[in-house]
Structure formats: structure tokens, C-alpha cells
Amino acid sequence: MTAVIALDAVSHCFDGEAALTNLSLSVQPGESVALLGPSGAGKSTMLALLDGRLRGWQGQASVLGNQLSATRSPAREIRADIGFIFQEFALVDRLSVYQNVMNGRLGRMKSWPALWGRFGEQDHICVTRALQDTGLSDLAHRRADRLSGGQRQRVAIARCLAQDPELILADEPVSNLDPAHAERILGLITGAARSRGIGVIFSSHQPDLSRRFADRILGLRDGEILFDKRSGRVTSEDTDGLYHGASAATGLRVVS
Ligand SMILES: Nc1ncnc2c1ncn2[C@@H]1O[C@H](COP(=O)(O)OP(=O)(O)O)[C@@H](O)[C@H]1O
Numbered sequence: 001m002t003a004v005i006a007l008d009a010v011s012h013c014f015d016g017e018a019a020l021t022n023l024s025l026s027v028q029p030g031e032s033v034a035l036l037g038p039s040g041a042g043k044s045t046m047l048a049l050l051d052g053r054l055r056g057w058q059g060q061a062s063v064l065g066n067q068l069s070a071t072r073s074p075a076r077e078i079r080a081d082i083g084f085i086f087q088e089f090a091l092v093d094r095l096s097v098y099q100n101v102m103n104g105r106l107g108r109m110k111s112w113p114a115l116w117g118r119f120g121e122q123d124h125i126c127v128t129r130a131l132q133d134t135g136l137s138d139l140a141h142r143r144a145d146r147l148s149g150g151q152r153q154r155v156a157i158a159r160c161l162a163q164d165p166e167l168i169l170a171d172e173p174v175s176n177l178d179p180a181h182a183e184r185i186l187g188l189i190t191g192a193a194r195s196r197g198i199g200v201i202f203s204s205h206q207p208d209l210s211r212r213f214a215d216r217i218l219g220l221r222d223g224e225i226l227f228d229k230r231s232g233r234v235t236s237e238d239t240d241g242l243y244h245g246a247s248a249a250t251g252l253r254v255v256s
């Protein structure tokens with residue numbers, strides 16, 4: 001079985017400062033992985049790398065069986081198979097919820113129908129299902145700039161599901177959601193991993209929710225993997241150590 005993600009000794013520096021250090025990792029189809037770690041740990045950087053947007057990194061990385069390049073973006077057909085849920089949502093404000101979710105289908109279309117906005121029946125089916133799954137059907141015709149933060153976050157998730165990707169990368173996808181919606185959305189994206197056999201990696205600041213929904217937890221700190229365990233094996237010592245242990249970057253140390 002080809003790994004959805006394979007990283008071998010990947011490192012990255014921003015202006016001489018290490019942001020990712022010697023990461024090695026393999027994720028299989030059907031697996032959902034939560035990325036935990038304090039702010040500045042390197043979660044967003046790692047997700048950008050996997051999305052093919054980071055430049056100048058070192059090591060070997062492949063996504064969906066394609067070798068990533070540190071100098072250029074992946075081909076369009078590979079990008080179409082990767083769904084990314086951005087921390088800042090990246091919606092088009094003047095478009096409706098329905099149109100924003102339909103934008104998730106653009107990468108699947110040949111250029112000319114996409115230019116003319118000629119979506120097919122399958123596109124409308126995918127959008128309708130994604131809106132239902134995220135509880136947005138009633139808001140389909142509302143403009144994106146008239147939505148609350150949590151509703152915008154759900155539109156971003158619906159757009160990603162409508163894309164029908166082979167890999168979902170999500171940067172704090174439930175940070176703006178109330179507990180009920182957070183559970184629903186994590187259930188949806190990790191359920192997609194199982195039912196569609198795709199890979200899912202999401203970053204989060206919620207260890208308990210992550211343990212409940214993800215198959216596996218990766219603890220990242222100062223750009224290094226502190227632990228990589230099945231969810232059921234992650235202890236509160238693991239997560240406490242992640243957030244409260246000694247930090248090389250800040251010199252902070254919790255003594256108890
Ligand atoms: N575009 C950038 N330019 C310079 N430094 C950056 C940039 N993006 C992130 N960093 C730095 O890289 C480290 C990891 O950041 P990030 O991946 O955003 O962490 P997280 O998502 O875990 O909060 C931090 O020290 C951050 O300041």
C-alpha cells in the first residue's frame with residue numbers, strides 16, 4: 001500500500017531559525033492523524049510543506065506517491081487531490097456559501113468550463129452533500145461576509161469535502177467552533193478517512209477531542225516530533241509535557 005504521506009529527515013529554517021527539524025513520518029490511506037503542539041511548534045509549517053507551498057526545505061517528502069519539490073509547486077492534477085482547510089478560511093466574501101463550496105470543485109474541472117462557471121451535475125451533487133454534512137444547507141444562499149466565524153469555518157470545511165480529495169490537510173479546523181460543531185466536524189473529517197480510505201492530518205489545540213477522533217497523535221514541539229502514538233496510548237503526561245515541559249526556544253520550565 002502506497003503511503004499517503006512519507007517524510008524522511010525533513011528540516012526547514014526561516015531566516016536561519018529552525019522551524020522543522022529532522023521529521024520522519026509515514027501516514028497510510030484511511031488513517032487520521034492529529035498534530036498537537038504549542039503555538040510556534042511548526043504545525044502550520046508542516047501542513048504547508050505537505051500542501052506543496054513551502055520552499056527551501058531539506059530532506060525527502062512524498063505526498064500521494066509523488067515526490068515533493070522544495071523549489072516548485074506540485075502539478076495541478078496532484079493539487080486537486082489535496083484538500084486544505086486554512087486557519088483563516090480563505091473564503092470569497094462577495095460569493096454565497098454555495099458558490100464558495102462550489103469553488104472546491106474547480107481543481108477537478110478542465111480549464112474552459114471552469115472559466116465559464118459551467119459546473120456539471122456531479123459538481124452540484126458533491127456541493128449539496130457537503131452542505132448537508134456540515135449543517136449549512138439553510139445558509140446556502142447567504143453571502144460569505146454575512147456569516148459568523150464558526151459558520152465561515154464550516155464553509156471552508158464543506159469546500160474541502162466537495163473537492164473529494166485523497167488527502168485532507170486541516171489547520172486548526174475546529175478552533176472557532178462550539179463544542180457540538182467541533183465534534184461534528186472532527187467526526188466528519190476523520191470519518192472521511194475511514195469511509196473513503198483517504199489520509200487526514202489536522203492540527204489542534206484540543207488534546208481530548210483529538211484523542212477521541214484521530215487514530216494517531218503526533219506531538220510537535222520546537223519543530224521536532226516529541227511523540228507519535230496511537231490515540232489510545234497517549235497519556236496526560238505526554239500532552240502536559242508537550243505544553244508545559246522545558247522549551248529550548250523560550251527557556252520556560254514548569255516545576256511542579
Ligand atoms: N513566514 C514565516 N517567516 C518567518 N518565520 C516563520 C514564518 N512562518 C512561521 N515562522 C516561524 O516558524 C515557527 C513555526 O511556526 P508555525 O508553523 O506557524 O507554528 P504553529 O502553527 O505550530 O503555531 C515559529 O517560530 C514561527 O515564528
Ligand SMILES: [Mg+2]
Pocket residue numbers: 043044045087171
Ligand atoms: Mg499554526
